[in-house]
Amino acid sequence: VIGIVGGTGPEGIGLAVRWAVAHETIGIGSRSPERAMEAAHRIRCLVPGAAIEAADNLEIVGRATVIVVAIPFGALESTLAPVATALRRKLVISVVAAVEWVDGRPKPIAATEGSVALKVQALLPGARVTSGFHTLSAELLADPGVELNEDCLVCGDDTEDRRTVMNLARKIQGVRAISGGRLENSFYPEVLVGLLATINRIHKVHSGLRLTGLPL
Numbered sequence: 001v002i003g004i005v006g007g008t009g010p011e012g013i014g015l016a017v018r019w020a021v022a023h024e025t026i027g028i029g030s031r032s033p034e035r036a037m038e039a040a041h042r043i044r045c046l047v048p049g050a051a052i053e054a055a056d057n058l059e060i061v062g063r064a065t066v067i068v069v070a071i072p073f074g075a076l077e078s079t080l081a082p083v084a085t086a087l088r089r090k091l092v093i094s095v096v097a098a099v100e101w102v103d104g105r106p107k108p109i110a111a112t113e114g115s116v117a118l119k120v121q122a123l124l125p126g127a128r129v130t131s132g133f134h135t136l137s138a139e140l141l142a143d144p145g146v147e148l149n150e151d152c153l154v155c156g157d158d159t160e161d162r163r164t165v166m167n168l169a170r171k172i173q174g175v176r177a178i179s180g181g182r183l184e185n186s187f188y189p190e191v192l193v194g195l196l197a198t199i200n201r202i203h204k205v206h207s208g209l210r211l212t213g214l215p216l
């Protein structure tokens with residue numbers, strides 16, 4: 001099971017839709033089991049036959065082998081503290097952007113740890129934290145009819161864990177997974193979300209990331 005803490009938000013739902021299309025089993029986590037069930041229902045409507053479980057965040061973390069953290073930056077401490085023990089030794093993927101919204105506009109957040117993913121690691125000392133999926137638009141992910149054609153940067157200190165997350169990214173059709181190296185490098189895609197959001201507003205699009213010069 002791929003568990004998603006905060007799986008009721010647009011990014012969690014979008015990732016769940018794409019992994020459901022790829023026949024993965026998804027666990028939608030929430031502070032409220034009712035909201036989790038509503039989100040699961042929405043995903044099943046978008047992907048008929050999808051294998052979706054729904055429960056509160058702690059229960060989903062217990063059932064899952066890989067856990068995506070898809071909550072706002074400001075909710076990290078309060079959400080992760082109660083699930084930290086259950087996340088020990090598990091593979092965690094932070095999709096949390098280093099961006100806050102002020103009057104509808106993105107403002108970069110400087111996490112004192114160096115990147116949001118490093119902050120997640122500090123809050124979850126027993127977990128194997130990686131990061132990825134920051135530059136994938138929630139709106140495009142949630143529409144299984146949209147063909148994606150973009151890159152996903154994955155960061156993490158453990159090569160094998162990074163490879164596992166890159167393989168999960170490749171399960172989303174049209175996504176090319178690229179290693180971004182160590183977890184501290186997660187800072188770059190985390191702040192890029194603010195630039196993409198600005199481009200989206202100016203050009204009325206859902207932009208993504210495509211790197212050139214790679215032999216892939």
Ligand SMILES: NC(=O)c1ccc[n+]([C@@H]2O[C@H](COP(=O)([O-])OP(=O)(O)OC[C@H]3O[C@@H](n4cnc5c(N)ncnc54)[C@H](OP(=O)(O)O)[C@@H]3O)[C@@H](O)[C@H]2O)c1
Nearest residue numbers: 006008009010011030031070071072075095096097134138
């Ligand atoms: N949206 C995008 O296109 C996008 C793209 C790239 C990265 N991201 C990142 O992905 C993460 C999730 O994005 P999103 O747009 O899905 O965010 P969101 O809708 O603001 O939040 C996701 C979920 O987190 C929980 N949550 C919200 N506020 C909370 C709080 N104060 N305390 C505890 N839990 C709270 C809620 O779940 P419950 O109420 O059900 O518990 C909510 O449904 C963010 O860090 C964002 O930076 C988003």
